[in-house]
Amino acid sequence: MTTSTLNPLRAGLRLPRTPDACALVVFGATGDLTARKLVPALYNLARERLLPGGFSVVGFARRGWSDEQFRAAMKDAVAKFSREPLQDDIWESFARSLHYVSSDFGDMPGYERLGERLKKEDSAHGAGGNRLFYLATPPTAYAEIAHHLGEANLSRSPSGGWARLVVEKPFGRDLESAKKLDQSLGLVFRERQIYRIDHYLGKETVQNILVFRFGNGIFEPIWNRRYVNDVQVSVAETVGVEGRGGYYEESGALRDMVQNHLMQVLALVAMEPVASLHGDGVRDEKAKVFRAMLPVGDVGRATVRAQYRAGAILGQQVPGYREEDGVSPASEIETYVALKLMIENWRWADVPFYLRVGKRLPKRATEVVITFKKPPLQLFREMGGDNIDPAANLLVLRIQPDEGISLRFGAKVPGTRSDVRPVNMDFRYGSSFGVEPPEAYERLLLDAMLGDSTLFTRWDSVEASWELLTPVLDAWLQGASPLRFYDAGTWGPDEARRLVEQDGREWHRM
Amino acid sequence: MAPDVAGIERLEDHEIAVDPPAIEAEFRRIWRDTSGGEDASSIRLRVLNFVAFAHERADIERFERVVRLLPQRHPCRAILALAGPEQETLRAAIAVLCWRPAAGAAHICAEEVRLFGGAGEQQEVASAVLGLLVPELPVVVWLMDRPELGGRMSGELIDTADRLIFDSAGQADGVGTFDRVLRAGQRWELALSDLAWGRLASWRALIAQFFDGEGVKQLSQIQSIEIASGGGSLSSEALLLAGWLVSRLGLSLADLNTSAERIEATLYDRTRGVTLTVARDDDAGAAPLREVRIRTSEATLGVEVHAESAHMHVREQWDDAPARRTVASLPGDDASVIAMALDDYADPAIYAEALGSALALLASPVAGS
């Protein structure tokens, strides 16, 4: 039974319920993610009346901070990174719920102190024994922390409440390590307690893919191999590795972006309709998409990997990847990937899905482009116009920036001849709904507290995605698809163009 | 409203004949000129027709304040129909309202028409409104002064309207207003948005929050509800909030004592008695509502607004452990409340029931006869 049916005052309100009183334990509380995303998101949730009374945060990290030092650092972080400005009275009220425990992740006494702290929270604020553990730490620490939480008896709530674990990306670096991590977490937490965060899924416009597809009657009938020529998912970034060279050297574009974000977006575009948005429906359908994907096969032909060299971007000279801090001068890590995937089911057989992602490209944009087949008959050729071969219809779902949807179709140029010119019909969320969408982390933190895992990645999706991409990583190691280079500020290497041209297609111009 | 959006600029603000085809032609000329001119990236956007009816000149400025913000969230053709002032003559003016959703982004523009007529020209004004509605888009009508249907608004327009916005606050005759609204809703089958109800959104959400999850057990322990109202007499907001609590909690009225400044009621939930007090509070200042306090057998739960910051304090006291937190409240200006009403999360039955219970609380056998 939902709370709204129990609590008659909820009827007709915007939110069907707010979370139970709970304590959020942030491992890695002195780190970049906590300061830039997590605490600003929590502050905004508190400000906007979405957190319950009896909510508290316990930061956990190595640095020997006091509660006061933690609060001061988080105040600076909120002032700098929050979507809404910091307001003193709201901050003071929120700050009272922030606490800090200093310990190495490997030290058991630290977890005992954490347990004591949580007990105190339970009795002081009535947190009801509900706990959300958030791993904002280097991925190497995930298994160790889970293990110690188990040892300290913290993975089960003492008083019939709930305990959940939020895990940041990356989830493993290949199939084997992901399985190992899953097993380690599984020794302590059940799958339904584990929330693997993919912040792309918290973005409004990504959720809008579902609304667009299933909230409208006119698109679904043409959303298949009969009408669709190809699908492209592109993520272009202008930034380089931004001081995280050390991290990037361990991952690369395929692990950092493709395995999680791009594959999740692709699944939302390709999945079958669901009967309900609640429960496991969406995640079941996404998993089916991954299971229907063909292995990449000829990695040399179906993938391109590349790295940026020095160049100019938005009028500025920028160094090459190998010159970045923390990067080896002989690094073979890819900052650009393009690849082709095929989904072998009734809806999509023979329709290529092209994914591309790159750093230091000419502009920042994330979009999904559905190219439709041309009409079977070139009717306007007979009427003698100059521009007689109409461009294919395109549907562009722009995810960032300037979120929106545009549809390209052909229209007659006014005059006595029959020239057809492509025109765009454009819809922009920002201008139609002048409200700022909440940050992805606000939505996801709230969902995790509410126990709604729809927007989190389930293990079967993670596993299937690694099953598909690990052979690509292996083949790359063995020299299939050698590393290419592109100048910063260009759209990637020529080989990426050839990847689609060999199928008689072209990349959509972003 | 959205702080990222810059204010609206008014372009092409000029008088024109009261002639819908001529007005449409003039808009077409403006769009042709702006899209061919220097700023070739102006986009016209309309997702609804927003029609405001008013009687008083003072309402012009209020309308302008709303259209400075509303189109950014609900791009519309905004029409002001002002009919009534004695010395007014039949005339019209149009303007184009433009803003940039972000620095460097294309101009987004909406259209505004203002129609004016004297006391004898209400019909002319209403017919011009009908001629100016953009087809296929929803029609939202804002009755800026009295929540009355008929007369100024032709039956035709009521039939066309999808939603009617009004404000039950600030009306001289509270009982009569509630009563008329209730009847109008039943008669016309229109979606109704009462701005006074909209201003209660933060209060309702925060009060509901006390009873989520484990807190639901407290519902059957409620002993008393106290509501501190602002205003010269009990505010519409205070009455609606009281009506909402009474109706949602399924309480029935046993005993009632009502005056202009105070309601004291004894209510029953099957066998258990709950006392309700709604009283005017001199400390409330301009706020229509200052505080709500609910006592249960285990806790005291309260929500209170801070007069200067408009932030809200939420208090919970269980045993001896008081806790207080401060949160932001939703903005209460007309434009923001109308924008929220158009987002429409509301269940109209909840409002109608609250209104019905508020009416019952006003109809005191002592003071009401």
Ligand SMILES: NC(=O)c1ccc[n+]([C@@H]2O[C@H](COP(=O)([O-])OP(=O)(O)OC[C@H]3O[C@@H](n4cnc5c(N)ncnc54)[C@H](OP(=O)(O)O)[C@@H]3O)[C@@H](O)[C@H]2O)c1
């Ligand atoms: N930063 C982002 O924008 C971003 C975006 C998406 C995902 N992520 C993911 O989020 C996670 C955290 O990233 P981050 O950038 O926040 O990392 P970070 O800035 O390096 O922070 C790491 C945190 O872990 C703590 N820590 C590390 N080793 C520890 C140990 N042995 N014992 C106790 N504390 C230890 C550090 O504490 P001390 O400093 O006190 O030693 C620090 O609080 C990573 O998995 C990353 O992939 C980050």
